[in-house]
Amino acid sequence: FTHAEFAEIQEVLDRASRGMVKRSDTNSLAFGALFCTGCGWKLYYNRGGEYKKGRRPNMYSCRVFSRGVRCPSSVSIKAEWADEWIEREFLKRVGSAPMRETVYHPGSDPRPEIARTAAELDTVASHLSAAKSDAERDVWERRVNGLSSRLAELEALPVTEPWTETVPTSRTVAEAWADADTAGRRAMLLEAGVRVEVRQRP
Numbered sequence: 001f002t003h004a005e006f007a008e009i010q011e012v013l014d015r016a017s018r019g020m021v022k023r024s025d026t027n028s029l030a031f032g033a034l035f036c037t038g039c040g041w042k043l044y045y046n047r048g049g050e051y052k053k054g055r056r057p058n059m060y061s062c063r064v065f066s067r068g069v070r071c072p073s074s075v076s077i078k079a080e081w082a083d084e085w086i087e088r089e090f091l092k093r094v095g096s097a098p099m100r101e102t103v104y105h106p107g108s109d110p111r112p113e114i115a116r117t118a119a120e121l122d123t124v125a126s127h128l129s130a131a132k133s134d135a136e137r138d139v140w141e142r143r144v145n146g147l148s149s150r151l152a153e154l155e156a157l158p159v160t161e162p163w164t165e166t167v168p169t170s171r172t173v174a175e176a177w178a179d180a181d182t183a184g185r186r187a188m189l190l191e192a193g194v195r196v197e198v199r200q201r202p
Contacts, residue, residue, distance in 0.1 A: 028060070029083040029182055030196070033189050036062040037199040038073030045079060060198070075198045086196060087177075090189060095174035100166045107162040110154040117154060121147040 028045040035042050041064045048056035058079035064071050124147060128140035177185055 027182060028058075028079060029186055030060060030079070030086050030189070031186065033086065033186075033194045033196055034060050034077070034082060035195060035197050036064070036071060036073075036075050037197045038062065038075060039064045039069065039071040041069075041071070043075070043077070043198060073200055075200055077198050082196075082198075086189065086194070087185075090192075090194060091174055091177060094192065095172065095177070097173050098168035099171045099173055099176045100168050102164050102166050104164050105162060107160040108157065109159050110157040111159065114151065114154045117147055117151050121151060 030043075031045050032042060039062065041062065043060040044063045046059045046061050046063075048058045059076050060079055060082055061076040062071050062074040065074070121144065124140055124143045128137060128144055131137040131140055173188070177188065180188065
């Protein structure tokens with residue numbers, strides 16, 4: 001395996017072993033959008049805390065070493081700085097754009113109904129051929145004519161495959177951002193494909 005492939009496999013195994021334990025990463029804004037230029041792997045959120053010289057800040061850091069991979073240029077960045085910068089740049093670039101939503105169109109396929117109608121027509125036609133009175137024959141003939149007309153209508157319908165489309169809504173990205181919590185905002189970043197690469201200072 002390459003280093004990247006090995007790290008990816010290790011992450012999958014780590015997620016499986018953790019089960020449903022909630023990660024602190026998932027409470028951060030930029031998790032999944034920040035990447036280390038040294039190894040190409042995403043940065044993880046590290047919560048700060050008190051220590052004898054003060055308080056350590058919350059950080060996004062390269063932790064690929066925990067998967068047995070050596071990063072040639074490991075990076076870290078203060079979470080406050082990264083979150084503020086990403087929010088500012090994201091809203092500056094797309095804040096005025098309309099939010100879009102995905103609409104699912106189920107399509108249509110008349111073939112199942114055609115098969116059912118044809119089978120019913122076959123049954124009714126057999127009853128018509130076996131009719132023993134004019135009144136009975138009239139009943140089955142009307143049914144045959146109705147089914148024949150319906151079958152012709154169905155056969156004229158096209159087969160339309162299911163499809164989706166994204167359409168603009170009446171809200172802007174900035175409005176949706178203002179109403180969203182951290183998880184919702186992170187989802188907006190990731191859905192938009194935001195990727196920020198962090199490198200060491202020269």
